[in-house]
Amino acid sequence: MRILKTTLCAAACAAALTTAVQSAELRLSHQWSTKDVRHAVAEIVAKEVAAADVDLEIKIFPSKSLFKPREQYRPLSRGILDMTVFPLSYAGGQRPEFNLTLMPGLVKNHDHAARLANSPFMDALEAKMAEDDVMVLVHGYLAGGFVGKDKCIVKPADAEGQQMRAAGKSFEQMLVGAGASITSMASSEIYSAMQTGVLDGANTSSSSFVSYRIFEQVACYTPASDVALWFLYQPLLMNKSTFEALTTDQQTALLAAAEKAEAYYLQEAKKQDAASVEVFKEAGVEIAEMSQEDFAAWQALAQKTSYKAFTESVADGQRLLDLALSVD
Template identity: 75%
Template sequence: MKSVLKAAVAGLALAAAGSLANATELRLSHQWSNKDIRHQVAQIVADEVAAADVDLNIKIFGSKSLFKPREQYKPLSRGQLDMTVLPLSYAGGQQPAYNLTLMPGLVKNHDHAARLSDSPFMEALEAKMAEDDVMVLVHGYLAGGFAGKDKCITKPEDVKGLQTRAAGKSFEQMLAGANASIASMASSEIYNAMQTGVLQAANTSSSSFVSYRIFEQVSCYTPAGDVALWFMYQPLLMNKRTFDGLSEEQQNTLLTASEKAQAFYLEEAKKQDAASAKIFADAGVEIAEMTAEDFEAWRKLAVETSYQKFVDEVPDGQTLLDLALAVE
């Protein structure tokens, strides 16, 4: 009897191992800590897929442990990476149109950002992604602000002469127009750059400001408030060929999980700005406010620098910009 029982247990173990071996594992890369909203978005998709029991597993490699932040789009497009949560403008070198997803003053607020994600503008960008064998699973924009090591930054003249980190080409162009010196780096590198004196000012998402504990290195923070100059599209992307290779059941599960993650992303993104301001204030950092007049001064500068350069450099740039501006 015992030998029969042992054989049955061994058979079940072998069956379970066989089932596990047959499961498809997808690798998802991102640059943030597991406390960051973008990791949470990825985790929701992974958890929902796991719970559905469709022989699909998503393994998350966070904190830039698999690829460097700016080096994820190319392996994704080549099928060397299955999924990533990525600021799309990081891939502006491969597809210059992506620089429009981090254009100063183009997005008014989070609900406007959601409308942009569901518009002909985004359809045009997704067509360009498809050329690279890339597709969007979860749309999402995050707002952000400015932080200064020694002073507050609310208007263009505040950055004059400061070594400043800007996320993306368009912001760099605008800040250069305000006579700032530009230092290019991923948001994960801001802390060390400020600590070592390489950097005096930075702008990035509210979430990254908190996730990377920038409040330990600055004296003043200008969060996204009633007006937010800084909005950045940061979707969860997938290699399209990999997606097409999944079973219909696995695809549907992945899409359903992504819908849930996208709803979470929008609601949590709205909370990030006020939450970041409180965390910085609690850490003793001065909180500054950008006025509507400050915003318009920045936007005027952006139109003359970033917008104009985008249209000049991207063959269908004016068409794409018009599509974005058409979204009310």
């Protein structure tokens, strides 16, 4: 009888273990509201996987409810967190190579961003992520532009003598090279800084310009259009070991969902730029277009400032920068 009980117990335990391995719940964290495009990307993945009926559930934790915005990469790499939609440059302190994903003039427009995401440059970055047990599920870039309180900021000469807020250290270095002074702050503080005269100009994402109502405080907006200076890589990442522990069906469903989400991400990113222009126009703000010549002037300045600082401080920096710049 004892042998029979032991055998039955072993069989039951094995069945329970098999069920535990095949059925999984993944936790996905991000910092944005449920109205944000990045939340929509996460939702597409979660809903498509649920519809595939492969015993895999993705639970989304939006609005920095699980981890603080900049503190998600480390728990992801350690398997404490399963998935995140994350601006990769936030992890630049741990992996300085990732600072290339918020570098002025490296991305020209959204279609160029999509080509970068499927290039040897991105392969090299993904190899760095793999060393941290992290992989990319969904590639995605969001664009941004400039605002000026009293004048348009289109070319480097326009920034001279201006008190500017820049999104990221590399942009600060470039703007200082243009003769601007820098006041560092979160994008959520731009409005009050413009209102009180602390800032003359700023750059950030198209969506942040709208959500923080910056159009109420500025005279001119230089949006992302045919060319844009500001692009930030914000992929949906996953712990690599967690992915590899899933069943083949679960992995297949996840990759199919990611492909659908990536196509949506690209189209919505383009729409956000266009929508921001309409909002600023309705507010009576002048819209300035950056030309190819303006872009080239900024990029030439970045070569002397931001790019130079990056290659001098990152061991593999020049190779990675050359890989990025080689993508047409």
